[in-house]
Amino acid sequence: MQFADKMQKLRKERGMSQENLAEIIGVSRQSVSKWESGQSYPEMDKMIALSELFNVSIDELVKDTSGSTGSAQNIHNSYVINVGSQFHYEYKSKRTLLGVPLVHVNVGRGIYVAKGIIAIGNISIGVVSLGVLSLGLISLGALAIGLLMALGGLAIGTISLGGLALGIFAVGGLAIGMFSIGGCAIASHIAIGGYATGHIAIGESATGAQTLIMQHNEFNSINGDQVRSLINQEYPNLWKALVDGIVSMFNSTSWNP
Template sequence: MEFSEKMQQLRKQRGMSQEKLAEIIGVSRQAVSKWESGQSYPEMDKMLSLSELFNVSVDSLVKDAPSNPPPMEITHISQPAVDRRFMYHYEYKSKKTWFGVPLIHVNIGRGVYVAKGIIAVGNIAIGGLSVGIITLGGLCLGALALGLFSFAGLAIGLLLSMGGLAVGAIAVGGLAVGIFAVGGLSVGVFSIGGCAIASHIAIGGYASGHIAIGDSVHGAYTLAIQDNDFSSIKAEQVESLIHQEYPRLWNSITARILSLFN
């Protein structure tokens, strides 16, 4: 009996599909198909895994001799440690869809698994609400996030981003870059932080901007605090300076800045 025939027989005896066998061994289904059709042979490490999985010797697999071991319960199979890496995978896709996109798609495991759905959870997640290592979409949570609202180690958000490194219209993080930036080091049009650099208004321990308010200040108009106390600067002083330099600035922005000094 040829190797390809033995493969089919052993797999079917244990009620495995080609996909399931491929997942356990750590190869593609196409690879298993080629083994069973005689187009190719497994590499030695895969041959050893097959030997342990089917509880037969490597010789009995490769030699042209009868091989018909008694069926065994799956619970008695001892799989090599290398195979268990490929067992960690879970996927769920809801039947309900919205414009052809699953309402919920969960696809996680050790490897590269992509989840696409209105709610997506995966190693790589793409959706309205995305949770994963790398996420893209509306509301994103992950190590690396890109979306309208992003919360991550590295967060890039069109509207709001929060993370170690945050880039967005409103950015909050250790390093924040945005129109409104708040962080240890903040760079933007309006910046607040330990080190704040802004084109318009900068507020921080070190502040550099057209209007600079802080302990160490550099700019066209500066207000230096006393004894690291921002309350030493009156809100009226700041309001007068803002109205003088930026008379068309939205009242909501002005009010937010003034709240720091009230």
């Protein structure tokens, strides 16, 4: 494999664009493009930086090889690179599940993608994921999308908690779902909050087929038995544990969304 092909392969394995690589190494994107097209080679200081970044020797980078798997194996190692003001850290566990690393950490200044059972990165994709943009079964991030649970500024999931929460069960400043609790709660079934809109709406300001008005946004101003009776009337087959959870909020001394 030629140097140009290795460069492109290693960069893509890290989930980096040519712009990301250029910024870390301290060159222009055009320089990276020329390296990957075989039009030119990096100077020695840049070659050293590339070697440290990809955690391979300079010999492995420049020697023409065919069928070698050495570079692919090296991506399981961790590395830290600090070039100028840039910081980048990556770790991939050697253990995998269905070909996916159990742990993949890929963080730094720029756009770095982590893919693993447990994924931590600027962009993370995994069963449990943590990142600015996070996608997984359980996700935590500024933008979190979780199949089961999502926590973030913007959270989308079966159970979602965030500034803006979208889900079957949503809790947030603005909560939208089947069951929503928040400063502003919008729900198809039960909405609870300062401003509540739903089939059953409970709030200081409530709009719905069935409404209960809280006084001064205090939950203890409404009797829990009254809430239970209303839910059982409208949704007699609703999961009892969920009903008990909702009713418990009104039986407490105080609760504010």
